[in-house]
Amino acid sequence: MINDLSTTWGMVQLGIQAALVVWALVGIVFAALAPASAYSIEGKWPKPAWIGICAGSALLFAIWPLGIFSIIAMVAVGVFFADVRPAVRGYRR
Template sequence: MHLLVQSYLFLALAFSALALAVWALADAAVRPAPAFESADKRTKMFWIAMSGGAALLSLLAVVGAFTGLLFSIIAGVMAGVYLADVRPAVRDYRRGGSSPW
């Protein structure tokens, strides 16, 4: 019984990390590339690769290729860095300048 609960908990964490990673990947894909340089963040391709890697890690954790909790945590942190730090900085980018006004 204990292992069953633990398995479901790890699976829920893997699905949560997958959702965060897909959200980060989709958000990075729709942002214009100059917004990343304007906000002094890395390039758009870096964040797409980082979010894509997080999505792949969490997908492998969901399907059972990686059965450890560590991969879900790593994927969640990778996506969380984008969503908490980069997304707010590039969200208000306006073409022709970095000012939101």
């Protein structure tokens, strides 16, 4: 019974970790697709900064998915998806 519980919890953690890594990787793709000028026009941090934030977050999620720094990374990627991406989404290359 105890072994089943730890295995189940391990699978839940693995699922959370995989979802967080994919979320950050999708953020990298979306950040790379928008033109660099859109970030400055909208008054956001530069494109390389957001790509780096999402890449660093993906790496952190892959290494240590449920730590305090991962919570900070979740907030950073969340800010990208909630604030930055909607602002730069309409611009074309």
